[in-house]
Amino acid sequence: MTRTYDVAVIGATGSVGEALVQLLEEREFPVATLYLLGSGESAGESLTFRGKSRRVAALEAFDFSQVRLVFFAAGAVVTRGHIEAARAAGCVVIDLSAALPAQQAPRVVADANPEQLSRLAPPYCVTSPSAQSVAVATVLAALRPHIEVQRAVITACMAVSSHGRQGVSELARQTAELLNARALEPRLFDRQIAFNLLAQVDAPDAGGHGALERRLAAELKEVLGSPQLKVSATCIQVPVFYGDSISLSLQCRDAVEVEQVCAVLRTASTLEYVEAGDYPTVVGDAVGQEVVYVGRVRGGQDDPAELNLWIASDNVRKGAASNAVQLGELLIKHYL
């Protein structure tokens, strides 16, 4: 008989939390009792797990000593308010909000740097990187044995579901208003997102970089173990409901053999490679999948050491929930 564990999911009613609960069931994660927790208004809602409706309890009143493993799928503020209690109770913690610094909770992409997990000391605490980092790192990790990347220029075109359900309903509402020729009053975003592209997804710092752009650069270096990697990151908001589309241009140390790169990507179990001529998109390909799609693989027009790729990945299911559940599976294997 497989050993089972009591598990808590914080932020269970959010879109990532819900996908997480779904994946715990689908992947037959060894759950004994599942505690669904939310803060504020979300407590009292319910979710289905293994065919039964389960009520979301108030995070504020939760006793972490009841569980062995905790997924923090809430925002960074809520997570910061409760993560120390979980660690103090001896829980294994998987945080999706990057509330703790890398020294306390290393960034791990299951399909890129799983070996990092074997180096943890108790209390076991690990961060699941941003969805965009998961997607890019998965591709770069597959290529790592074959090419040495010196610079990655990333334009990440992010779906509105990066803002959770509110983002999804705001895009739907704005689109319907515009199609019905009604005046538009943007609510969630600072301006019209329907039929428009927004050049930033969060407030830029003094250097002009957004928090997610900083996070993406830092996470890629850490996950790939390449502190010297140069990263240019631009995160934009696009009028797409689900799934991130990423334009990636790499500069490598040596001339790139594009055919070899394609062969590597084609056989990588962590990726779905789409042959030249065709290309992956979020709608119809990546969304709903637990795998990162990659296509439009091509060299440089002017530089033999350049490699260009296009990535499509489900930001909620693959980039967030699936990586977190994979980390949980690996942590169980290593330590429980």
Place this chain on the structure above:
Amino acid sequence: MTRTYDVAVIGATGSVGEALVQLLEEREFPVATLYLLGSGESAGESLTFRGKSRRVAALEAFDFSQVRLVFFAAGAVVTRGHIEAARAAGCVVIDLSAALPAQQAPRVVADANPEQLSRLAPPYCVTSPSAQSVAVATVLAALRPHIEVQRAVITACMAVSSHGRQGVSELARQTAELLNARALEPRLFDRQIAFNLLAQVDAPDAGGHGALERRLAAELKEVLGSPQLKVSATCIQVPVFYGDSISLSLQCRDAVEVEQVCAVLRTASTLEYVEAGDYPTVVGDAVGQEVVYVGRVRGGQDDPAELNLWIASDNVRKGAASNAVQLGELLIKHYL
């Protein structure tokens, strides 16, 4: 009294042709008689110029010796079929389809390399580059006296109006179908464009690059007079009606003084610079304007010689029609 010229617009009923006719009027271009021409079904339609409705005549029957200046705003196939007749008749030709090689019809962006026009020999023939080249070249030309760019990595997010009115109505149709939860049958694009991003805008060649991506790289080098410039170009189709959004990452020879770059962009008459914190978008900013918008100007996170920018530009009005009319004005000044 200003001298005036008989002018023909080929492809007058297309969205670029229509914008061109509008700008000839708005900019008080010295038109004596305006001939509107179209091929196939478009002959017989009508457009308004200087308050009067004008009928579009059949291109096939047109005698080019009647006019002094011709704008080719049709596709490359139609243009190739008639451009030699226009040149043989001694017309000054401005082609927006890049039907002729650069040796016969140099690529000129009025706000980037106007000096090129003084070197023409008769028959005077010039190409207005792609809308994306016009936008990027305008920004790079403003920076040229201050920074030496060695590599430009471009992700051009293109509006459906790059496919003319058909593109616009296809996005509207698909969006309405989806919002009404009806099954979708893509027509113009090879798959769903509503709420989706398509990774390429035309068929890739053996190297994986699309024709527009090749054109963008070649045009930038020619217009900026930098044959050694390395260009990585990715052109994608986004669910936006009008206006291109371009993510641009530059590598320069020397460390970039971001404050100086901002000061240069702020004072450039050819650009609208948007201060940090805010950012330009196509809806609300660039669309309907004859100026290229630039914002999100920031250095590199890891490289002092990196510069990142965001460009928003009206692909039809600014990128195509306005540059062509500006070229016409300059050609008149030089040669007529």
